[in-house]
Amino acid sequence: MSVIYLLISISIVVAIIFFIAFILAVKKGQYDDDYTPSVRMLFDDELIHPKVEKPKIETPTTL
Amino acid sequence: MQNCFHCGLDIIKEERIIFDEKDFCCNGCKTVYEIFSLNDMTCYYDFEKSPGATPLDIKGKYDFLDNEGIVGKLLEFQEDNTAIVSLNIPHIHCSSCIWILENLQRLQKGISTSQVNFPEKKVRITYNTEIVSLKTIVHLLSSIGYEPYISLENYETGKNNVDRSLTYKLGLAFFCFGNIMLLSFPEYFEVKEYWLDNYRPFFRWLIFALSLPSFLYSASGYYVSAYKSIKSGMLNIDIPIALGIIIFFIRSTFDIVMDYGSGFFDSLTGLIFFMLLGKMFQIKTYSFLSFERDFKSYFPIAITKINADSSEESVPVYDIQKGDRLLIRNQELIPVDGILMSEKAEIDYSFVTGEAIPITKKSGDKVFAGGKQMGKVIEMEVLHSVSQSYLTQLWSNDVFQKEVEQKHKSITDTISRYFTPILLLIAFAGFGYWIFIDANIAFNVFTAVLIVACPCALALTAPFTMGNVLRILGKKKFYLKNALVIEQLAKVDTIVFDKTGTITTNKKSNISYEGKKLSEENLILVKNVLRASNHPLSRMLYDFLPESKRYKINDFEEITGKGIQADIEGNQVQIGSASFVGKSEDGNIQQTTVHIKINEVYCGKYIFNNQYREGLANLFEQLSHNYQIKVLSGDNEGERDTLESILPKQTELVFNQKPEQKLEFIKKLQEEGKNVMMVGDGLNDAGALAQSNIGISISENVNVFSPACDAILDAGEFRKLNYFLKLSQKSISTIKMSFALSLLYNVVGLSFAITGNLQPLVAAIIMPLSTVTIVSFVTIMSNFYAKRLK
Numbered sequence A: 001m002s003v004i005y006l007l008i009s010i011s012i013v014v015a016i017i018f019f020i021a022f023i024l025a026v027k028k029g030q031y032d033d034d035y036t037p038s039v040r041m042l043f044d045d046e047l048i049h050p051k052v053e054k055p056k057i058e059t060p061t062t063l
Numbered sequence B: 001m002q003n004c005f006h007c008g009l010d011i012i013k014e015e016r017i018i019f020d021e022k023d024f025c026c027n028g029c030k031t032v033y034e035i036f037s038l039n040d041m042t043c044y045y046d047f048e049k050s051p052g053a054t055p056l057d058i059k060g061k062y063d064f065l066d067n068e069g070i071v072g073k074l075l076e077f078q079e080d081n082t083a084i085v086s087l088n089i090p091h092i093h094c095s096s097c098i099w100i101l102e103n104l105q106r107l108q109k110g111i112s113t114s115q116v117n118f119p120e121k122k123v124r125i126t127y128n129t130e131i132v133s134l135k136t137i138v139h140l141l142s143s144i145g146y147e148p149y150i151s152l153e154n155y156e157t158g159k160n161n162v163d164r165s166l167t168y169k170l171g172l173a174f175f176c177f178g179n180i181m182l183l184s185f186p187e188y189f190e191v192k193e194y195w196l197d198n199y200r201p202f203f204r205w206l207i208f209a210l211s212l213p214s215f216l217y218s219a220s221g222y223y224v225s226a227y228k229s230i231k232s233g234m235l236n237i238d239i240p241i242a243l244g245i246i247i248f249f250i251r252s253t254f255d256i257v258m259d260y261g262s263g264f265f266d267s268l269t270g271l272i273f274f275m276l277l278g279k280m281f282q283i284k285t286y287s288f289l290s291f292e293r294d295f296k297s298y299f300p301i302a303i304t305k306i307n308a309d310s311s312e313e314s315v316p317v318y319d320i321q322k323g324d325r326l327l328i329r330n331q332e333l334i335p336v337d338g339i340l341m342s343e344k345a346e347i348d349y350s351f352v353t354g355e356a357i358p359i360t361k362k363s364g365d366k367v368f369a370g371g372k373q374m375g376k377v378i379e380m381e382v383l384h385s386v387s388q389s390y391l392t393q394l395w396s397n398d399v400f401q402k403e404v405e406q407k408h409k410s411i412t413d414t415i416s417r418y419f420t421p422i423l424l425l426i427a428f429a430g431f432g433y434w435i436f437i438d439a440n441i442a443f444n445v446f447t448a449v450l451i452v453a454c455p456c457a458l459a460l461t462a463p464f465t466m467g468n469v470l471r472i473l474g475k476k477k478f479y480l481k482n483a484l485v486i487e488q489l490a491k492v493d494t495i496v497f498d499k500t501g502t503i504t505t506n507k508k509s510n511i512s513y514e515g516k517k518l519s520e521e522n523l524i525l526v527k528n529v530l531r532a533s534n535h536p537l538s539r540m541l542y543d544f545l546p547e548s549k550r551y552k553i554n555d556f557e558e559i560t561g562k563g564i565q566a567d568i569e570g571n572q573v574q575i576g577s578a579s580f581v582g583k584s585e586d587g588n589i590q591q592t593t594v595h596i597k598i599n600e601v602y603c604g605k606y607i608f609n610n611q612y613r614e615g616l617a618n619l620f621e622q623l624s625h626n627y628q629i630k631v632l633s634g635d636n637e638g639e640r641d642t643l644e645s646i647l648p649k650q651t652e653l654v655f656n657q658k659p660e661q662k663l664e665f666i667k668k669l670q671e672e673g674k675n676v677m678m679v680g681d682g683l684n685d686a687g688a689l690a691q692s693n694i695g696i697s698i699s700e701n702v703n704v705f706s707p708a709c710d711a712i713l714d715a716g717e718f719r720k721l722n723y724f725l726k727l728s729q730k731s732i733s734t735i736k737m738s739f740a741l742s743l744l745y746n747v748v749g750l751s752f753a754i755t756g757n758l759q760p761l762v763a764a765i766i767m768p769l770s771t772v773t774i775v776s777f778v779t780i781m782s783n784f785y786a787k788r789l790k
Helices: A003-027 A036-040 A043-062 B027-038 B068-074 B095-101 B134-143 B165-189 B194-218 B220-231 B238-258 B265-282 B392-396 B411-435 B439-452 B456-475 B484-491 B499-503 B520-531 B536-544 B616-626 B637-646 B659-671 B683-691 B715-754 B760-788
Strands: B017-019 B022-024 B077-079 B082-088 B111-117 B122-128 B302-306 B312-316 B325-328 B338-340 B344-348 B359-362 B372-374 B378-382 B478-480 B494-498 B504-515 B553-559 B563-568 B571-576 B592-598 B601-612 B628-632 B652-654 B676-680 B694-699 B711-714
Touching (some): A003 B194, A036 B095, A036 B111, B017 B027, B022 B027, B082 B134, B095 B111, B165 B265, B194 B220, B194 B238, B194 B265, B238 B265, B238 B411, B238 B439, B238 B456, B265 B456, B265 B760, B411 B439, B411 B456, B411 B715, B439 B715, B439 B760, B456 B478, B456 B484, B478 B715, B484 B694, B494 B683, B499 B601, B499 B628, B504 B536, B520 B536, B520 B553, B536 B601, B628 B659, B637 B652, B659 B676, B659 B683, B676 B683, B683 B694, B694 B715
Parallel strands (some): B628 B652, B694 B711
Antiparallel strands (some): B017 B022, B302 B325, B338 B378, B344 B359, B344 B372, B478 B711, B553 B563, B571 B592, B592 B601
């Protein structure tokens, strides 16, 4: 019978947890710059790229 | 023509450098590429084609960073060995920039992290003070073409607090609104079920609890503003809003307590959310621009002082005292007024006046703060400290002292002056009518009127129109400080232009020749000699002369303040001032001239006239129909005839205006009841820009610095000024139309309220419906006008 109290309370608590997460994110300044992160996330792959390619270039020169 | 692999500029054939199978325009660019390729960082060039900038010579420029006191003032954070500094780097413009600046730790030991804020063009560097100094970091950045801009403005800024309260309020309002909406659904459908009836109180009290944060915190700004406006006797739009919200809440609470119904909490929280959303939308900031700049952002932080024992020392600019001897290097800004001790100097006052051609000063001449030193190192003796210098004194004027919170009344406030009394009248009339029939209904009607008339749509109209127009203008490179500026633009009736740098451009010069005709061979000689000189006049003249063959130059000599001479193919060529070529100065000294002498024979002179901006005559012609136009100039009357021939007849021309006089000129016009718009560029216009109802600063490069103003206009878009003015007027009429529409909604809502039939569901439908129609109406209308106007 009282399961509705439990369910709604849980759903509200979950909502509040997400809300607190949002507030913390704003407080830390994560929303201050909404452009740079969108570019930054594309870099990770590029970083590995030269390291992999480097030995390939060097081997013919040493041979 | 090939482009440089690093910076993308055209490569002059003879200077081309080939390195690693790539072409570079100069050694600087090549060096940067070398640094990157040595450190395995060439994917810098993968993200964007030729993203770089040529590193400039900065020898000695940042010596002041050895002074720990100064460094301490620049740092954002410092504890033990860890320090954090935020540097402003104007060159940041693409993803390659972000990549390289966030990988600084691979170039320099001691840097632990660096993070770019692209919109603000800033990089935040965390480093270990034991291993690396700020000076080394700044040198590293400069050497890869990312020279930071450090000015007096950075001094004592430290950590600045960002106001994020609107984001919190909006987030909270959305949270409450969303949850209440969900919990309200059972009530909307009013299914007569035992199960629902049983839990009704639980749902209702939960909704009540959820509305509290929104009511108490998110809407708090409206209560404060309403209270302030009542106190000052100015009825603004926030009064009916605050009143509506409070009545909303009390009535809804009352309904729940007495078990009359579910209350209007859904509409209440929705209203708060939408209005905050409007506020958020209106705030469009161009974080890479600053509208609050004064002389501080131009002036250096520290300067080299020569002590009595002739040792050199970096001292903060504020510590300079009268009688000190200062050393000013090439490209450094003179921070104080003083007397030149060195023999000769070339000073570029373009920051101050907009005039690009440097002025020559002799030993013993007065030099004024704000000039940029060009050429060899000079020494000067200080006459006034920073705050008492000629230019900086302007900032002690009252205009800069008071922080005017709201200079002008907004259009919404004007309407709400009538709106609030009428609303109260209707509410009391309804109450008065029903009280004789049924006290209960009378109370309901009274509150319902105030609820339904809560000018949500009215309050949303202006923010959404202005916010949208602000974005449209921003796309067209006209950057406004805030939305209120649009209203001011629409009201302008008098436009005052500065001359130098505003209606003239310092990029190009109109060059004409007077004297004996130069033979083709001589022209080639002159062009070749000019090639070697870096003086702005030489560069301009060089670009002006036709392309030619190249000769080898011998014995090239550049004499500061006089001219250049060289031996070329056996010919002696002298180019420079009249006295330099041994010709007596003729009467007309108002012109900028360059004289030519070849093999001891005087040939003639090139005259540099001001080049007026493209489309100037056309723009003034259009503007003169609707506005009074005036032109102010700090220069002498030399250009009067030319100006009179270009500009419409009724244009008033005023010459020889000092910065304070420009300010007074604007003030006088305002006292005559005019709404004045000032268009200027240099620091000498700063006073006039601040005094005017709306100050627009013209900038050749918006990333570079412009004086404090209400709007920044990209110089290339200058001729569109009339379009911008028209668009702002149209946006005001859009707002007026939308006001009519929202009043219509109010009438419909009121007819429900006054008859005592306002159900929660009706309110929950009318409210979002009016919001959506108003928002889409103003967006469509302002976009339509932006397209249609030409």
